[in-house]
Amino acid sequence: MQLRVAYANTGEEYVKRQGWQQATLSRCPLHPQGDCGFARHGTYARVSPPGTLITRYDCPEGHRTFSLLPDCYAARLSGQLSEVEDLVRAVEQAPSQAAACATLRLEIELPGVQRFVTRRVQAVHAALVVIKGLLPERFGLCAPTLLAFALVLGVSDVLVALRGIAEPWLQELPRPLGFSPRRQPGGGRDRARQHRAGADPPGLVA
Ligand SMILES: [Zn+2]
Incomplete structure (x- = not known):
């Protein structure tokens, strides 16, 4: 845990x-x-x-x-929350995810890039939707994006800040923000791999 x-x-x-x-x-x-x-x-x-x-x-x-x-580390994923945040923000600001992928310099083979990016964007946005529901007075009117949350919070590192704000629910929130071991929305095929990797896989790249 x-x-x-x-x-x-x-x-x-x-x-x-x-x-x-x-x-x-x-x-x-x-x-x-x-x-x-x-x-x-x-x-x-x-x-x-x-x-x-x-x-x-x-x-x-x-x-x-x-x-x-x-707080700086992504949960159940390699690297730091700031890296995940940079990637998701790049997608949020690009005309399309494909356009964002073309400009992101990721050290992965091209066919894997879309999947890599999709998983992270979906996991982060899913967590933001849950947090909106948990804290409606604070985030109810805010779009479930890092850009919108950054404006409400007045911080640049939204995911790191949310570790503290959403602390009571971290066990239920999806990775890489939260610590839930359950599979992510849109990542159904990951189940076997997550299971095999154990409760706390260091350096797992999904
Ligand atoms: Zn004990």
Whole structure:
């Protein structure tokens, strides 16, 4: 299970400062009263930025591990939320997704680019639709796009800001913003792959 670590900086800064050493969890989320053997359980590596380690805790009694994911990182996807945000914003501002793909310099084979972009755009927009419904007084009148949310929030990094704003619902919100392990809208064929990759795949590129 992934848990949020409030973090205002970039992944590069997190690596430089070895942020995983400061990421701590004082109590077991399943057993706040204690007595379950809850303890630190090492780290796992993420591919990007190189050197990233994520702190992990283990609850032996609940048979659960907890990963402490800083706000800058995309959940269940390689890289950072800022990279996802750049991509989705580029599509939102382009005349079409195909036009955006033509200008994006992605290090993937061309046939895969459309699918790569579609998955991210759909996942982010699906999360924004859910957040509109959860916080209608704040986002009810706003279009479910990063550009519209940026205007309402007055920030440039919308996805990072939403980690904090939508914290109570992160377990239900779709990746890469939220931590839901469920498959994404439009990504039906991903199910087997996600399952095989496990609960917390470092560096998974969907
Ligand atoms: Zn526990």
